[in-house]
Amino acid sequence: MSIDMSQFYQVFFEEAGENLAAMESLLLELDVQAPDLETLNAIFRAAHSIKGGAGTFGFSDMAEVTHVLETLLDRLRKQELDPTVEMIDAFLQAGDVLKSQLQAHQEGEEYEDARVAEVCEHLERLAHSDEGGGEAPVSARDGAASSVTHWRLAFAPASIGRGTPGERQALFEALGELGRIQDLGDGESERCLWQLTSTAGRGAIEEILAFVCEPGQVEIDTVETPGAPPAETETETAYGFFADAPGLEAESSVAAPEPDQDALGYGFFEGAPGTEPTPEERAEAPDQPQEPDLLTEIQESNGYGFFRNAPGSEAALDQEHKGYGLFGGSPGMERVAAVARQDRLDDELGFGLFNPAPGSPESRAENDEASASIPMDASSAKSTAGRESRAASGNAAKRPATTDSSIRVSVEKVDQLINLVGELVITHAMLADSAAGLDPVVHERIMAGLSNLERNSRDLQEAVMSIRMMPISFVFNRFPRVVRDTAASLGKKVTLKLIGEDTELDKGLIERLADPLNHLVRNSIDHGIERPEVRLAAGKPETGEIVLRASHRGGSVVVEVSDDGGGLNREKLLAKAAKQGIPMPDNPSDKDVWQLIFHAGFSTAERVTDISGRGVGMDVVRRNIEDMNGRVEVDSTAGRGTHITIRLPLTLAILDGLSVRMGEEMFILPLTVIRESIQPRAEQFKTIVGKGRVAQINDEYLPLVSLHDVFNSGRPEPDPLDGILVIVETNEGRAAVLVDELVAQHQVVIKSLETNYRKVEGVSGATIMGDGRVALILDVDALVRLSRRGG
Amino acid sequence: MNDERREGSAVATDSAREYLTFTLGEEEYGIDILKVQEIRGYDAVTKIANSPDFIKGVINMRGIIVPIIDMRLKFHLGQVEYNEFTVVIILNISGRIMGVVVDGVSDVIALRGDQIRPAPEFGSVLDTAYIDGLATLDERMIIMVDIEKLMTSQEMGLVDQTHLAVA
Numbered sequence: 001m002s003i004d005m006s007q008f009y010q011v012f013f014e015e016a017g018e019n020l021a022a023m024e025s026l027l028l029e030l031d032v033q034a035p036d037l038e039t040l041n042a043i044f045r046a047a048h049s050i051k052g053g054a055g056t057f058g059f060s061d062m063a064e065v066t067h068v069l070e071t072l073l074d075r076l077r078k079q080e081l082d083p084t085v086e087m088i089d090a091f092l093q094a095g096d097v098l099k100s101q102l103q104a105h106q107e108g109e110e111y112e113d114a115r116v117a118e119v120c121e122h123l124e125r126l127a128h129s130d131e132g133g134g135e136a137p138v139s140a141r142d143g144a145a146s147s148v149t150h151w152r153l154a155f156a157p158a159s160i161g162r163g164t165p166g167e168r169q170a171l172f173e174a175l176g177e178l179g180r181i182q183d184l185g186d187g188e189s190e191r192c193l194w195q196l197t198s199t200a201g202r203g204a205i206e207e208i209l210a211f212v213c214e215p216g217q218v219e220i221d222t223v224e225t226p227g228a229p230p231a232e233t234e235t236e237t238a239y240g241f242f243a244d245a246p247g248l249e250a251e252s253s254v255a256a257p258e259p260d261q262d263a264l265g266y267g268f269f270e271g272a273p274g275t276e277p278t279p280e281e282r283a284e285a286p287d288q289p290q291e292p293d294l295l296t297e298i299q300e301s302n303g304y305g306f307f308r309n310a311p312g313s314e315a316a317l318d319q320e321h322k323g324y325g326l327f328g329g330s331p332g333m334e335r336v337a338a339v340a341r342q343d344r345l346d347d348e349l350g351f352g353l354f355n356p357a358p359g360s361p362e363s364r365a366e367n368d369e370a371s372a373s374i375p376m377d378a379s380s381a382k383s384t385a386g387r388e389s390r391a392a393s394g395n396a397a398k399r400p401a402t403t404d405s406s407i408r409v410s411v412e413k414v415d416q417l418i419n420l421v422g423e424l425v426i427t428h429a430m431l432a433d434s435a436a437g438l439d440p441v442v443h444e445r446i447m448a449g450l451s452n453l454e455r456n457s458r459d460l461q462e463a464v465m466s467i468r469m470m471p472i473s474f475v476f477n478r479f480p481r482v483v484r485d486t487a488a489s490l491g492k493k494v495t496l497k498l499i500g501e502d503t504e505l506d507k508g509l510i511e512r513l514a515d516p517l518n519h520l521v522r523n524s525i526d527h528g529i530e531r532p533e534v535r536l537a538a539g540k541p542e543t544g545e546i547v548l549r550a551s552h553r554g555g556s557v558v559v560e561v562s563d564d565g566g567g568l569n570r571e572k573l574l575a576k577a578a579k580q581g582i583p584m585p586d587n588p589s590d591k592d593v594w595q596l597i598f599h600a601g602f603s604t605a606e607r608v609t610d611i612s613g614r615g616v617g618m619d620v621v622r623r624n625i626e627d628m629n630g631r632v633e634v635d636s637t638a639g640r641g642t643h644i645t646i647r648l649p650l651t652l653a654i655l656d657g658l659s660v661r662m663g664e665e666m667f668i669l670p671l672t673v674i675r676e677s678i679q680p681r682a683e684q685f686k687t688i689v690g691k692g693r694v695a696q697i698n699d700e701y702l703p704l705v706s707l708h709d710v711f712n713s714g715r716p717e718p719d720p721l722d723g724i725l726v727i728v729e730t731n732e733g734r735a736a737v738l739v740d741e742l743v744a745q746h747q748v749v750i751k752s753l754e755t756n757y758r759k760v761e762g763v764s765g766a767t768i769m770g771d772g773r774v775a776l777i778l779d780v781d782a783l784v785r786l787s788r789r790g791g
Numbered sequence: 792m793n794d795e796r797r798e799g800s801a802v803a804t805d806s807a808r809e810y811l812t813f814t815l816g817e818e819e820y821g822i823d824i825l826k827v828q829e830i831r832g833y834d835a836v837t838k839i840a841n842s843p844d845f846i847k848g849v850i851n852m853r854g855i856i857v858p859i860i861d862m863r864l865k866f867h868l869g870q871v872e873y874n875e876f877t878v879v880i881i882l883n884i885s886g887r888i889m890g891v892v893v894d895g896v897s898d899v900i901a902l903r904g905d906q907i908r909p910a911p912e913f914g915s916v917l918d919t920a921y922i923d924g925l926a927t928l929d930e931r932m933i934i935m936v937d938i939e940k941l942m943t944s945q946e947m948g949l950v951d952q953t954h955l956a957v958a
Contacts, residue, residue, distance in 0.1 A: 419854040419855070420853075420854065422854055423853050423854040426854075665837065665838060710840065711840030711841070751854070751855075751856050753849065755888075756855065756856060756857055756887045756888045756889055757839075757849065757856070757858040757889075757949060758949065760839055760840070760841075761841065762840065763839075763840075766837075766849065766856045768851045768854065768856075772851055773835060773851065774836075774837035774848075774849050774850060775837065776839070
C-alpha cells in the first residue's frame with residue numbers, strides 16, 4: 001500500500017493503551033455472580049477496538065489474541081456462557097499479553113513469548129467449556145485454519161460499490177483463489193450470498209475483502225457441514241434457503257466485525273420466510289420429508305442466534321408456519337426475548353431480533369456508517385432513551401461518553417499557552433501599576449478597561465491551567481488490579497475503595513504520582529493488612545479494606561491511602577532505629593516515630609517478600625513526593641490501621657513560595673520547606689573553630705546558611721541581627737537560612753533556567769514577579785551543600 | 792579554516808549573505824543576521840550568583856528566562872556603561888535564546904563569501920577560533936564572528952556541556 005501506516009502508529013498505541021486500561025478496569029468491576037451486560041458489552045467493545053486497530057496496522061499477533069478474547073467475550077455477552085472467576089483471570093492475563101505486545105511494537109520489536117499461545121489456548125478452552133463431546137459448533141469461527149471451513153459471505157453489492165456484475169466477478173475470482181467458491185444467491189438480488197470452502201482463516205478472507213470495502217460490510221460466517229458428503233448439497237440448499245433467516249442474521253451481526261445493519265435489515269426482510277418467494281420454497285420442503293428434520297438439526301447444532309437456547313425444532317416449525325409472526329410478540333418472540341435480560345425487553349422489543357446482545361445497538365451507534373444507515377424507528381429511539389437513563393447510573397456507559405469529545409494536544413503547546421497567559425497577567429499588573437497614578441474620575445474608561453482586562457485574564461489563566469488537569473482516576477484505576485494481584489499472591493483478602501476519583505490535578509503530577517502510590521498500596525497490603533485468620537482472631541472482618549481517597553483542600557490536592565490493618569509497631573520501629581543508630585529524642589512523639597519509616601534502608605518487614613525488599617523504600621516515596629513539592633504524613637493506630645496522607649500542589653507549574661530579599665535581589669523559598677521564621681538574637685549565633693557557623697534554635701544547633709555568603713553578593717554582609725532566620729527542612733535535617741527580609745507570600749509560575757542557560761547551583765528554577773523581573777527559586781538542599789563548601 | 796567554515800554554514804556561497812554589524816568600543820563586529828531574533832534596550836537584570844562576570848544575569852523576555860552576556864566584558868573592550876543607548880541583541884542559537892549587550896547596532900550589510908578575508912593568526916595572543924574573517928566596507932574593518940561557536944563554547948560556560956552533548 002502506498003500510504004505509510006507508521007505515521008498513525010502512535011495514535012493506535014495510545015488508543016490501544018486506553019482500551020486495554022478500560023478493559024482491565026471493567027473486568028475488575030465485573031461482578032461474576034451478577035454480570036452486568038452493559039459492562040460485558042463495554043469490555044467486548046474495548047477488545048474489539050483493539051482488534052480492529054491491530055488488524056488495520058498489521059499487528060497480527062495482537063489481532064490474534066484479541067480475536068480469541070473476543071470469541072469468549074462474545075459468548076459471555078450473549079449469555080451463552082456464565083462468566084467465571086477463571087475467565088476473568090484469563091481475560092486479565094490476555095490483557096497483560098496484549099500490553100506486552102503493544103509495548104514491544106511501540107519499541108519496534110516483535111513480542112515472542114510462549115505465554116501468548118498459552119493464554120489463547122486457555123481462552124479457547126473456556127469459550128467451549130460448555131460443549132461436550134468435542135462437538136464445537138462455533139470453533140470454526142476461531143480462525144483456526146487447520147481444517148477446511150465453509151465460509152459464508154453475505155453482502156449487498158451495491159452498498160460496497162461492487163454493483164456491476166463485472167466487479168462482482170472480479171471479487172468472486174479473487175476469493176476463489178482461497179479455495180472453492182460457490183454463488184448461493186441468484187446473483188440478481190440486492191444481496192449476494194457466496195460460500196467459500198477453504199482452509200484459509202477469517203483473516204485471509206477479510207484481507208481480500210479489504211481491497212474493495214470495509215470488511216465489516218460483509219458478513220462472514222462459518223457453515224457447519226454434516227459429515228456425510230451426500231447430505232452436503234442438501235445442506236447447502238437448505239442454507240441457501242435459510243441464509244437470510246433471522247437466526248443467521250442474529251448470529252452474523254455479532255460475528256462480523258462491523259455489521260452493516262442496513263444490509264442486515266434488507267436481508268431480513270427480503271429473504272425472510274415472510275416474503276413472497278419463500279412460502280413456495282417452503283411449500284416444497286414437506287415434499288422432502290427429511291428436510292425439516294435436517295434443518296432443525298442443523299439449526300440446533302449450529303446454534304444460530306436466538307434459537308440456541310430455545311427448543312430448536314419448535315423454533316424451526318414456528319418459522320415455517322408463521323415466520324414473520326416473530327415481529328409481533330408471537331410465541332417465537334417470547335422465546336427470543338427470554339434470552340435477553342428481562343429489563344431490556346421493553347426497550348428493544350421489535351428489533352431485538354436483529355441484536356441478540358442487548359448492548360449491541362450501542363456498538364452500532366459507535367459506527368457512524370452503520371448508524372447513518374439505520375432508519376431510526378420508534379422502538380430504537382425508545383431504546384436509546386432507555387439506555388440513556390441507565391447510563392446515568394451505570395459507570396461503564398458514562399466513561400466512553402466523557403472521552404468522546406476530547407482532543408490530543410502536545411504538552412509543549414499547552415505549556416506555551418500557559419506561558420503566554422502568564423505573560424498577559426504580568427503585563428496587566430504592569431499596566432495597572434502605571435495607571436495607579438491616574439485620576440480615576442478623569443480616566444474612568446481606562447480604569448474600567450483595566451478592571452475588565454484583569455477579570456478576563458484571570459479567567460483565561462484559570463481556563464488554560466485547567467487544560468493540564470486530569471482526573472486522578474487515571475492513576476487510581478490501576479489499583480483494583482494491583483490490589484487483586486498483590487492480595488492474591490500474599491494470600492490475603494483485601495478490597496479496595498476509591499473515593500474522589502474525579503479530583504483533578506496536573507497531568508505531570510498524575511504520572512509521577514503513580515509509582516509512589518503503587519508502593520504505598522502494596523506496602524499496605526503487605527505490612528498493613530493482616531492474614532484472614534489473624535484478622536478474625538482480632539475480631540475484625542476477614543477481608544481487609546484499603547481506601548484511596550483524593551480531594552481538593554485549599555490550593556492543594558490531598559491523596560490518602562488508608563488501611564484497616566494492624567498499624568505501625570512503635571516499639572519495633574524504635575528498636576530498629578536504635579539498631580541503625582538513628583538519633584531519637586528521649587520520649588519521641590508518635591509522629592516522630594512514624595517518620596522513621598522514611599529513613600533509607602528502613603524496613604520493618606521481617607522477611608523479604610515479593611513485594612517488599614525490592615530496593616524501593618519509603619525513602620524513595622518521600623523523595624518522589626517532595627520532588628513534586630509535596631509532603632507525606634503518616635498516622636497510625638495500633639490494631640486500627642495506618643493512614644498516609646500525601647499533600648500535593650495542584651500543578652507543578654505553580655509553586656507556593658515566600659519571597660525573601662537579600663540586598664536588592666529577590667529570591668523565592670518554596671513554602672513546603674519552611675518550618676518557621678524567627679528574628680535572631682545575638683546569642684543564637686555560634687561558631688565552631690571560628691568558622692562553621694551554627695544557629696541555636698530550641699536547643700538544636702542548625703547549620704547557618706547566609707544567602708550573602710553563598711551567592712557572593714559582593715557587598716559586605718549586613719548585621720545578621722537585622723536579618724531573619726528562616727528554618728528550613730532539607731534532606732539532611734534542618735538548617736537556618738539568613739535573609740535580609742521576608743517580603744510576601746506568592747503563588748509563582750516556575751520557569752526553567754536551563755532552557756536557555758544552564759543549571760545554577762543552589763537554584764531550582766526562576767519565576768517572574770509581578771513587576772516583570774526575574775526571581776530565582778532557591779533549592780535549600782543545594783544551598784546547604786554550597787554553604788558547607790564555602791564555609 | 793575559512794573554507795571549511797563556509798561549507799558548514801553558508802549554504803549559498805556565491806550569493807551575498809546578510810550580517811548585522813554592531814560596535815564594541817572602537818571595533819565593529821558582524822554576525823549572521825539569521826541568528827538574530829530581535830534587538831531591544833537594556834533592562835534591569837537578575838544577577839546569578841557564582842557566574843562569570845560577563846554574564847550579567849537573566850531577564851524576563853515575554854515569559855522566557857533569557858541570560859544576558861556582556862560582550863564588552865567578554866572581550867575586555869570599551870567602557871562598560873549602561874545607558875539608554877545600550878543595546879541588547881537577542882540571539883537564537885540552536886534553539887537557545889540569549890542576549891548580548893553591545894554598545895550599539897550600526898547596520899545590516901550584505902557580503903559575498905569572497906569579500907571576507909581570513910583573519911591573520913595571532914598565536915597565543917588572541918584566540919581567533921571564533922573569528923570567521925575580516926571584511927572591509929567603506930574603509931571600515933568588520934570582524935566577522937561565528938556567534939554560534941562562540942556562545943556554545945566551553946569557555947563561555949553558558950551551556951551545560953552535558954546538555955549540549957545530548958542536543
